[in-house]
Amino acid sequence: DKTLDITETIFKALMTFKIPTYRAFPTGYDSVISMILEIGQLLGREGRAEEIVHDMEDSRDHVIDRVGGLDHGKRPAVLFVTYYDGSSDPWVGTSSTFSGDLIELAGGRNAIEHDAGIVIQVSLEDIIMNDPDIIITSQSSTWPTTSRQTILSEGAWSDITAVKHGMVVDIDADLVDRTGPRLGRGLEELHQRIHPLET
Numbered sequence: 261d262k263t264l265d266i267t268e269t270i271f272k273a274l275m276t277f278k279i280p281t282y283r284a285f286p287t288g289y290d291s292v293i294s295m296i297l298e299i300g301q302l303l304g305r306e307g308r309a310e311e312i313v314h315d316m317e318d319s320r321d322h323v324i325d326r327v328g329g330l331d332h333g334k335r336p337a338v339l340f341v342t343y344y345d346g347s348s349d350p351w352v353g354t355s356s357t358f359s360g361d362l363i364e365l366a367g368g369r370n371a372i373e374h375d376a377g378i379v380i381q382v383s384l385e386d387i388i389m390n391d392p393d394i395i396i397t398s399q400s401s402t403w404p405t406t407s408r409q410t411i412l413s414e415g416a417w418s419d420i421t422a423v424k425h426g427m428v429v430d431i432d433a434d435l436v437d438r439t440g441p442r443l444g445r446g447l448e449e450l451h452q453r454i455h456p457l458e459t
Contacts, residue, residue, distance in 0.1 A: 293313050293317065296441065297309050316443065324365065335368055336394050337371040338368035338394045339422070341396070342359075344411060351380070352372050352387075354379070356374060357379070371391075372390065392421065392422050393422055394427045394429070395420070397431070400433035400437075431446070435449055
């Protein structure tokens with residue numbers, strides 16, 4: 261597994277102090293579900309964890325039913341931008357993150373295939389070469405960004421299919437950037453943005 265687990269250093273430090281620690285580094289939707297069940301067990305809240313997981317499974321299954329047997333090669337290429345202000349290369353989610361997994365489940369195809377397992381910076385040249393059909397920009401009320409406006413205002417992006425067709429859209433970061441129960445809603449919202457005519 262080439263995924264970089266950013267929890268390892270903190271985990272080892274806590275272990276040296278003999279502090280009981282639960283460690284999780286989910287990289288996909290189903291591993292988030294497993295994590296929630298484990299936390300429910302640790303806290304003696306198995307019933308509540310099962311309710312949350314049931315809702316998340318319903319969301320996943322509902323979206324998968326709508327996506328159907330859509331061939332991977334025919335899915336729109338989706339670029340997931342977590343941050344871009346024009347001063348350096350954009351930060352993007354990769355195919356090996358849980359946000360990348362959400363894009364696949366929602367009926368898209370990751371424009372950036374990478375096994376880093378974390379958000380990485382990708383050159384604009386690589387993005388132009390991969391020519392995404394849809395660009396989704398992560399937006400949070402607690403940490404607002406200008407990613408979408410910057411992409412739309414910079415001429416270098418203007419020939420990318422997503423920009424030409426008006427398919428650069430914000431999504432609530434709390435629904436897609438956090439490994440928790442809201443990923444179910446995030447998955448449904450991603451599906452609506454990737455396949456707006458089907459919802």
